[in-house]
Amino acid sequence: MNDFSMLAHKRRSIRDFEDRSVQESLLKEIITESCLAPNAQNSQPWNFIIVHNRSLIRKLSDESKKNILERIDADPGTSLKKYQEILKIEEFNVFYNAPCLIYVAGPRQVRSLQVDCALWACYFMLSAASRGLGSCWVDLGADIRDPQLLKEIGLPQGYRIVAPIIVGYPKRIPAPPERNTPRVLKIVS
Ligand SMILES: Cc1cc2nc3c(=O)[nH]c(=O)nc-3n(C[C@H](O)[C@H](O)[C@H](O)COP(=O)(O)O)c2cc1C
Structure with missing residues (x-):
């Protein structure tokens, strides 16, 4: 290999x-x-918020859980419905008590924002692993609306959180979840 x-x-x-x-x-x-990740027009729209404070990470988890539960109530057909039960559990921390959380965010109007930040996040998770760190993208922790909390984390007006990523030293590294065989639709020669 x-x-x-x-x-x-x-x-x-x-x-x-x-x-x-x-x-x-x-x-x-x-x-x-x-930041060496590929990105559209090399515009590098990614920005970072680094949170080391566990009690703030907990607050962010509670805020995102509350908002996602409201979204599920408003739209019971949403694919988020499968998380309703776990999100209702008070002790459940969407960030798994990680010591550090990074929000990757950028200006909403950038057309490629989500793709660029996702590519950055992929590089980040690989780079972290290469240094013995563990990480996880936690989409369930992205729904932050409370103005006070947004101020506390310093998210500028007009910016959107794309990827909340937790990082720390792994206690346990799980076996890889199985991957499907790649579906090659057609080979044209
Ligand atoms: C866009 C995205 C959102 C994710 N959101 C969550 C999440 O909210 N909670 C969680 O525990 N894992 C989350 N994950 C991690 C996936 O569950 C994980 O990548 C997948 O199960 C494959 O496992 P692996 O990363 O160990 O290969 C997310 C991953 C991605 C790429």
């Missing part, structure tokens, strides 16, 4: 972390390296 194959096999979504913080300098190194 080459380096990339090993890394691709090694990276897993981590939801169980050691009680140990991640050094700011290491995080910045990974964030910077991940």
Whole structure:
């Protein structure tokens, strides 16, 4: 296996972390390296909010849970419905008590914002894994609306959170969830 194959096999979504913080300098190194990700027109619309404060991370989890539950009530046909029961559990922290949370966000009007930030996030998760860190993209933690909380995390007006990513030292690395055989629709020669 080459380096990339090993890394691709090694990276897993981590939801169980050691009680140990991640050094700011290491995080910045990974964030910077991940900015090498491809992005439309090299516009690099990604911005980062780094939260090390566990009680704030908990508050953000509660806020996102509340908002998603409201969305489910308003639209029972939504695909989010399958998370309703777990989101109702008070102790459930969507961020799995991780020591650090990074929000990747950018200006709403950038057409490629979601794709660019997702590519950045993919690089970030691989780069973190290459350094022995674990991470997980947690979409259930993206729905932050409370103006006070938005102010506290410093999300500028007109910006949208694309990817909440938790990061820390893994306590346990799960086996890879099975992947389907690639569906090649057609080979045209
Ligand atoms: C866009 C996106 C949203 C995700 N949201 C969540 C989430 O809210 N909670 C969670 O535990 N995992 C979340 N995940 C992680 C996936 O469940 C995980 O990537 C998938 O099960 C495959 O496992 P692996 O990453 O270990 O290969 C998300 C992943 C992506 C890419």
